[in-house]
Amino acid sequence: MKVAARVLTADSMKDVAVLWVDPSVITSVKPIPLACMQPKAATDRQEIFPIGLPLRQPKDLLSGTVSELVIPRGTEGGPVFTADGGVVGLTSQADRNDDGRRGSSRLVRTADVCEVVAAAEKKMAATSPPPSAHLPVEPDWPLPSDAFKDAAGRRAGSLSPYQVSTPTFDVAFITPVMVYGVRHQADLMAKRTRQGSRTIDAGPLPVSRWMDFGNWSEYVEDLPPVLLVRITPKQVEGFWKGVARGAAQTQGVALPPLTRAKSGFSRMRAYCGEAEVTPIHSFDLAPRSGPDQTHEGLYVFDPSAFEPGCSTVRLVLYGEKVPERGEPRTIESSILQQIAQDFALYRDR
Numbered sequence: 001m002k003v004a005a006r007v008l009t010a011d012s013m014k015d016v017a018v019l020w021v022d023p024s025v026i027t028s029v030k031p032i033p034l035a036c037m038q039p040k041a042a043t044d045r046q047e048i049f050p051i052g053l054p055l056r057q058p059k060d061l062l063s064g065t066v067s068e069l070v071i072p073r074g075t076e077g078g079p080v081f082t083a084d085g086g087v088v089g090l091t092s093q094a095d096r097n098d099d100g101r102r103g104s105s106r107l108v109r110t111a112d113v114c115e116v117v118a119a120a121e122k123k124m125a126a127t128s129p130p131p132s133a134h135l136p137v138e139p140d141w142p143l144p145s146d147a148f149k150d151a152a153g154r155r156a157g158s159l160s161p162y163q164v165s166t167p168t169f170d171v172a173f174i175t176p177v178m179v180y181g182v183r184h185q186a187d188l189m190a191k192r193t194r195q196g197s198r199t200i201d202a203g204p205l206p207v208s209r210w211m212d213f214g215n216w217s218e219y220v221e222d223l224p225p226v227l228l229v230r231i232t233p234k235q236v237e238g239f240w241k242g243v244a245r246g247a248a249q250t251q252g253v254a255l256p257p258l259t260r261a262k263s264g265f266s267r268m269r270a271y272c273g274e275a276e277v278t279p280i281h282s283f284d285l286a287p288r289s290g291p292d293q294t295h296e297g298l299y300v301f302d303p304s305a306f307e308p309g310c311s312t313v314r315l316v317l318y319g320e321k322v323p324e325r326g327e328p329r330t331i332e333s334s335i336l337q338q339i340a341q342d343f344a345l346y347r348d349r
Contacts, residue, residue, distance in 0.1 A: 001025065002137045004130040008120035014112045015092040018120035022132035032079060032087055036114035040086040042066050048107070050091045051078035056138070056222055069105045074218065076105055089113060136280050136302050139346075141225040145180075147345040152181030159185070161210050161230070162335045166327040168262045169317050172210050173335065174228040175342035179220060182211050216283045216298060225346055226280060227306065227339060231268060231297035231317060233261035261294040263319030268297055269326070272310035277301065303343040308336045 003025050010017035042048055044067040052060040052075035059078070062071050069091065076091045089109040152159065159181040161172035210230060213220045220228070270277040285296040306313045313336060316326035 002135040003132060004135065006127070006130045008123045008127075009116060011116045011119075014108055014116060016090065016108055016113050016116040018116055020120070020124065020129055022129040025132045025134075034087055034110055034114055034117065036110070036117065039110040039114060040082065040088050041109065041111075042080075042082055042088040042107075046082065048080050048082060048088060050080040050105075052091075053078045055218060056224065066107050069107055071105050080107055136278055136305075138224045138226055138280060138300075139302060141346045143176075143223055143225075144345050144348075147348065148177050148180040149184065151177050151342075151345060152184050155181060160208070162338055164329055164331060164335070165234070166317055166329050168234055168319050168327055169265065170232045170234060171315065171317070171329065172228075172230040172232070173339055174210065174230060175339060176223045176225060177342045177345060179211065180223060182208070213285065213298065215286045219281075219283075224300075225303065225343070227301045227303050227343075229268070229270075229297075229299040229301065229315075230285075231265050231299070233263060233265055233294050233296070233319070235261060263321040264294045265297045266318040266320050266323050268299055268318070269316045270299070270301070270305070271312075271314045271316075272305060273312060277305045303339070303346075306331070306336055306339065308333060308340055310336070 003021050005019040005021045008018045008020050045065050047063060047065060048069070050062050050064065050069065050071055052062050052071050054060065054072065054075045060075070064070055071091060073093075076093050078091055079087055080089045080091060082088055087110060089107045090113060091105045092108045094106050155177075159178050161174045161178060163173070164171045209232075267282075270279070279299045279301050281298075281300040283298040283300065285298050287295060313331040314328055315331065316328045318324075318326050
């Protein structure tokens with residue numbers, strides 16, 4: 001189940017945030033008491049039991065001590081219990097700059113958590129809870145690896161995303177079979193072959209810019225059964241930069257185009273007919289490097305959101321330069337049919 005939440009307060013030093021959801025959606029959930037009046041404490045060598053929260057994976061019960069708490073990176077944020085079931089805090093990342101503690105975590109003790117909770121309770125009286133409507137989540141479909149392998153083989157050399165554009169942005173529709181196919185080709189290219197007594201490693205296949213997901217690579221690597229819509233600002237070269245580059249060429253100096261983004265990306269709205277479609281996630285792809293690198297958008301949708309049954313599928317893209325003016329783009333039915341064919345691999349299975 002997924003619902004909207006409102007951040008009541010957050011303390012970055014303690015690494016604790018308090019989120020509020022409509023109480024009606026959690027009536028069947030048994031709360032874990034924090035016992036803030038008499039917070040339970042654990043000694044450094046006492047055995048404790050944190051719950052790991054890996055991305056899109058089942059929760060996992062682990063064990064350790066306060067002074068030696070090691071859980072996999074990316075699973076922090078869960079509660080920590082003593083053997084008798086008392087809550088002694090939450091897990092948090094250790095100092096990332098401390099190489100000696102790489103992979104370890106720290107314990108945010110209950111007393112610190114309770115301080116943030118108290119601040120949040122004061123704000124609850126002046127605001128209302130967010131809506132209780134359920135939001136879309138990833139479909140629980142098994143990965144059709146054999147079907148993906150066959151499909152990727154038939155489409156070798158044509159694993160590029162389905163693409164459209166607006167005056168300011170390029171838009172790519174990426175399906176799991178594309179991600180699988182690019183990864184499969186990279187694995188094949190990286191296999192070592194023997195020639196005589198020498199071992200040759202072909203090295204990894206270069207990844208196209210569309211398939212480099214940066215700070216959200218871990219999410220995409222799991223091949224969730226979702227449609228990815230990637231929005232990238234177009235690059236343009238200013239008039240005087242073009243003149244300067246042309247002048248350099250007359251002197252025998254070849255310079256690459258000196259481009260910049262037409263506008264940074266702000267947000268996107270999607271429609272099936274006249275109904276707006278809520279994404280599962282709206283990720284922000286952080287720029288890798290460079291002085292004029294801009295953020296990209298990565299929207300995650302349920303595959304059924306844009307099926308050919310929609311009378312029209314329309315995207316409206318908004319940039320940072322003129323945030324109130326959207327650029328609409330109606331998606332061709334041929335692209336929608338291609339997307340549906342890719343996800344038919346799940347249904348066929």
